Amino acid sequence: MNDKIFRKLRNFCFRAFLAGVAASLSFGVAGCHGKHEHEHEGEESHQGHSHNETLQLTAYNSEFELFAEAQPFVAGQESEILAHFTKLSDFKPLEKGKVSMKLTIGGKSVSVVCDKPAHPGIYEFKVRPEKRGEGNLSFEIEGAGGKSVVTVPGITVYDDEHEAHHEAAEAAAKSSNGIVFPKEQSWNVEFSTEKVASEPFGEVIRTMARVEPSQGDERVLVAKSAGTVRFAAADLTAGKAVGSGQALFTIDSEGLADNNMSVRYQEAKSAYETAKSEYERKEELAREKLVTESDFRKAKNEYETAAANYGNLKRNFASGRHSEGSPMSGFIKKVYVRNGEYVEAGSPVMEVAQNRRLYITAELQPSKYHALRDIVSTNFKTASGSEVYSVADLNGSLVSYGRSVDEDNPLVPVVFQIDNTVDLLPGSFVEMYITAGRGERSLTVPNSSLVEEMGNYFVFVQLTPEFFEKREVKPGKSNGLRTEILSGLKENERIVGKGAVLVKLAQASGKLDAHAGHVH
Structure with a gap:
């Protein structure tokens, strides 16, 4: 086993306070070998003082994050590199694929190829630069999706080992409020980072709204004649799923002195036959x-006329009763009568709903009326507060808003319609964030990146992909998904987007050395 990888993973185990990582991180290391463009006449032994500083190299392209820990580069000396590759699509490790590393200094290159990771996401390389100079370090990743290159610029190779380690120590990320969160840990939880960016951020109207069924998604079934209701099954209760055309109930008028459908049917049949004979x-x-x-x-x-009346009764009441089926697939929303109860013609019996499309209706103060002409986005949070959804993501849109108010209700209604793909319950309430107007450009962060402590708000700023600085910020308005930052951050700084609470837990577990577990 490679001793340096072992030390890194062993130290990680001691502070893996989050369950879910492997109990044993022992693995075999496949050696990766490279070819130099020029042969060496001999090897130099390490001279001077003992040093343990490590270069921390970070780079991104559109697909991958690279975080490499390397021994400082000294001409003629071998440096070990542990390269961590994270897929930006889900912030999980690169588990397979060939990676080719190339160190280019002064126009001359040294290449190393690694066919597979030593551990998911971690590739080990050894490289011996020939001479001092400036250049870059690039990694070409070959996988099922093709090739992708990540390049680290500004690489320096030194003649003097002491100088190399001194410069590495000077360049190391430092913070008195730093928190270590290793890649092996972040890969095993829901975690991501993102750059702080500025965007137009308009007025946010925050209000409560009611979820209501959409027109056309509900049908009330009524009795077509007076009679006794007979349900088609004993379990036809509210919430029962039904299919289109499924029999739900019958109205039986047999034995009634008035509105007896058997008598009416015979009368209609006789009238039809008489009228037909006279017509012919x-x-x-x-x-x-x-x-x-x-x-x-x-x-x-x-x-x-007689034929139409007779045909209608024949289709529905030939046996003295008429049956009613569900007009659509859905569920029974409400049952208005009891089985065996007498009803008059036109009385509601059952209500069937689908809930495929829903209305979300909010009522706003008249002072917000003019803002409704320029709605940019709308988000809402469920009653549990655990999920925030975008109306646009649910194929939703603004249906209408009120153009007048009255004395009984001096509020302006605003109605949105969405696809109910998130299983909202009609009749429930949600918290709505309506953004109106573009506003001025502001720095914004996802709400999940903010952590609160005693009324103060913090984010975790990435110093390296394994080391984060807890920084206090001043939040402004929020649209439910993102929050405006008034102070404490700069554009293009990278912060923890998902998993901020887990980083906070890492801090709570105890102050950790910023270099604990790193390869030296």
Whole structure:
């Protein structure tokens, strides 16, 4: 086992206060070998004082974060490099793929190829620069998605070992309020970093809103005639899932003295047969010009009316009862009557809903009316407060807002419509953030990056991908997803986006040496 990797991972184990990492981090190291463009005549032994400073190198491209810990580069001496590769898509380690490292100094290069990681995300290289000078260190990653190159500029190779280690010590990240959070730890939790950027940030209107069913997503089923309600199944209660066309209930008028559907059906059948016979008789007479045109049209109208009435009763009430099925797939929202209860025609029996589309309705003070003309974005937080959603991400949009108020309700209604892909409950309330106008450009951070302590707010600024500085900031307004920062940060500084609470826990576990667990 490579002793330097072992020390790094052993020290990490002692402070892995978050469960979920492997109990044993023992692994075999595959050696990676390189080729120099020029052969060496001999090797120099290390002279002078013992040094243990480590270069901490960080670079990014559009796909990867590179964090490398390297022994300072001295001409003619071998330096070991532990390169940590993190995928920016999910901030998880690069688990497989070939990586080619190239150290270029003064136009001459030394290359090393590593076919696989020594441990997920960690590649080990050994390189011996030939002469002093300035240059860069590049890593070419080959994987299923193709090739990707990450380059670290500003690499210096020294003649003097003491100078190299002195400069490495001077360049090391330092902070009196720093927290170590190793890559092996961040890879095992939900974690990410991002650059602080400025963006237009308008007025934010914060209010409570009610979730309501969308029109067309609910249907009330009514009794088409008077009679006794008979449910199709005993478990037809609120919340029961139903399919389109599924039988729900029947209305039985058998045995009723009034509005008996069996009697009405027989009457309609008799009237239909009589009207049909009279129409056919007068049709024959009309051909021979033995009846007037008006008498023939009257017989025809009476026949058509009787046929329509009889057809309707035949389809729905042939047996003295009519059945009702669900008009759509969904669930039973409400049952208005009991099984076996008598109802009049037109009485509501059941309500079926889908909840595929929902309205979110807020009511605002009239002073906010003019801001509603320029709504930029809308977010909302559920009652539990655990999730914040963007209306745009839920295929939502502004439906309307009120153009007038009245004495009974002097508030302006604002209605949004969304796809209910997050299982919101109609009738519940959400906290809504309506951003209106572009406003001035401001520095913003995700809400998840802020931690609060006794009324003060902090973020964790990245000094290296394993070392973060806790810094107090002054927050401004928030749109539910991002918060304006009035002071404490600079544009392009990189901060912890997800996982800030875990970094805070790392701080609470005890003050750690900024270099603990690093390769020296």
